[in-house]
Amino acid sequence: MTAGYWEREGLESAILGALAGAGRDVDALTIDDLAPADHFHGGGKAATDRLARLAGIRPGMRVLDVGGGLGGPARTLAATCGAHVTVVDVTESFVRTGAALTARLGLADRVEHRVGDALELDVPAASFDLVWTQNSGMNIADKERLYRGFARALRPGGVLATQEPMAGPVQPVIFPVMWARDASSSFLRTPAAMRAVMEAAGFRVRAWDDVTAETAGPGTADAIPPYFAPRIIMGDALDPIVRAGHRNREEARIVSIQAILDRL
Ligand SMILES: C[S@@+](CC[C@H](N)C(=O)[O-])C[C@H]1O[C@@H](n2cnc3c(N)ncnc32)[C@H](O)[C@@H]1O
Known part of the structure; x- marks a missing residue:
């Protein structure tokens, strides 16, 4: 990833202003009010809810959300499933904004936000029940190291829940994409190659679903309101x-996978 690609100043006020403009009471926000503005991945909160159901997240679970961005998914897992979530993200302004939104929703006792690199996870070994990562690995070339790090963070029998854009059967990818202006900072592999990397890192696949159709956004940006995360950020x-x-979806250049894997 180009250093600072995602950094944005004034994000919290941009989000609150956009939500106020859409008629939300920003002094009494709910998870659902905030969801259009703090879930930054294909399919929005519905995709997070789907992956959470697939993963079977239970109250009290210790979850590490790698590349958790503004924390929409983490707050959802805390508020709706009772999980305790540690969010690690490399983008400082996302972490700052995420922590402020978490405090605003009264979830600071259950969601923690930290600046950190997914390839250098500064967490004790075997300290989490579940690693969650949603649309966050696209800029990372060294997938082998990434998934070894996830396995290290999980206790034996722990679970990896992932949603990830992957390379489709038709190449190349057409740029720009959400995470990269050109091919120099985008590192997608095919579903078969990703599955092999995950298995080599010590995981066994429990569920592997192609969610390309259901997580697809609109064909033109006009249909994306000003209070949606992609519009606020980009x-x-x-x-x-x-x-x-x-085009990338229609021509099968990029597919989106949700998967649940057990750490052996
Ligand atoms: C498209 S956003 C998704 C954010 C969040 N997972 C969500 O679904 O709302 C991609 C996120 O990955 C983070 N990211 C990219 N590379 C990273 C890395 N090496 N370590 C940690 N976070 C990373 C970015 O900062 C960004 O917040």
Whole structure:
């Protein structure tokens, strides 16, 4: 990833302003009010709910959300499943904004936000029940190291829950995409190659679902309201990204997978 690609100043006020403009009471926000603005992945909160159901998250579970961004998924897992979530993300402004939103929703006792690199997870070995990662590995070339790190963070019998864009059967990818202006910072592999990396890192696949159709966004950016995370974060840069994204899906250049894996 180009250093600072995701960094944005004034994000908290941009989010609150956009939600207020859409008629939300920003002094009494719920998880669902905030969801359009703090889930930054294909399919939004519905995709997070789907993956959470697939993973079977239970109250009290210790969850590590790698690349957790603004924390929408983490707050959802805490508020709706009773999980305790540690969010690690490399983008400082996302971490700051995420912590402020978590405090605003009264979830600071259950969700913690830390700056950190997914390839250098600074957590004790075997300290989590579940590693969660949603649309966060696309800029990371060294997938082998990434998934070895996830396995290290999990207790034996722990679970990996992932949603990830992967390379489709038709290549190349058309740019720009949400996470990269060009191919120099985008590292997608095919589902078969990703599965092999995960298995080599010590995981066994329990569920492997192609969710490309159900997580697809609209074909043009006009349909994305101003209070949605992609619009708030990407601004005018969103329009060519949405056009390219539509082609990437329609032409099978990018697929989206949700998977649950057990750590052996
Ligand atoms: C598309 S956003 C997804 C955010 C969040 N998972 C969600 O679904 O709302 C991608 C996130 O991955 C983070 N990221 C990318 N590379 C990372 C790395 N090496 N270590 C930690 N976070 C990373 C970015 O900072 C960004 O927050």
